Amino acid sequence: MNFQKIALFLVLLISISCFSGCMDNSGEVSEPVTIKMAGGTALIPIIEDISKEYMLENSNVQIEVTGGGSGFGVKETGEGHLTIGMAGRNLKSEEKELYNDITVYKIGLDGIAIITSNENNISDLTTEQVQKIYSGEITNWKSVGGSDSTINVYTREEDSGTRDTFWKEGLLQSNISKKALMVASNGEMKSKVSSDANGIGYVSIGYVDESINTVQFNGVEPTQENVKEGIYTIYRPLNLLTKGEPDENVKKFIEYVLSEKGQEIVKNDGFLPVN
Structure with missing residues (x-):
């Protein structure tokens, strides 16, 4: 009988706590917040x-x-x-x-880095070269000092803030070819470009890791420190x-x-x- 009373008491206690809310870090009971x-x-x-x-x-x-x-x-x-x-x-x-x-x-x-696969030996691109690659005027890596291979251009959807910044500050609002391959996120961009030896794309510097190669832009490394110093210009x-x-x-x-x-x-x- 005592066991049943204890069990009933615990059920009531749990029910009361569920209806009363949760304890926050000040020790006060607060209503659930989503x-x-x-x-x-x-x-x-x-x-x-x-x-x-x-x-x-x-x-x-x-x-x-x-x-x-x-x-x-x-x-x-x-x-x-x-x-x-x-x-x-x-x-x-x-x-x-x-x-x-x-x-x-x-x-x-946040800075925006231009990226390629680690298999790509391109280390630096100018504004004009990036504009011509993204517009479809330059289609082979050989034209910018790379291997004799077709360039696969990756971009983001038009609602993307990363794309908007890259288009304004990197491409200076020049055209992006309709043949560019569309990806849905910074994570997908990194994944696609890292596995494509002929690919080029752009991601938030916060997403950069050893799985991809970052390309200097007009001789400047894409780092948050260079954004802070005001010498890397693609940021938002x-x-x-x-x-x-x-x-x-x-x-x-x-x-x-x-x-x-x-x-x-x-x-x-x-x-x-x-x-």
């Missing part, structure tokens, strides 16, 4: 790592992070479908007009977005991202913190 985030894929590693730390400190918070591209992040935020959007670029003028209540929070800076802001002013739970998370701890994670993930 933060839905999506958009620019360059921000995914940063936000995933920060979210893990944040959820450990705030057990009542569940953060869901997906991609979709910067344009998707802006649109879904402006239409009220996301708690926080992610964009690897500034808002375009038409987006500002259409979604005039979006609030932007810059959380870091990393932004979080909310529709209007955020509520207290969302504001608290954004403040965490911009805190010393959050910015240290930004730096450790290979990006430039805003401070």
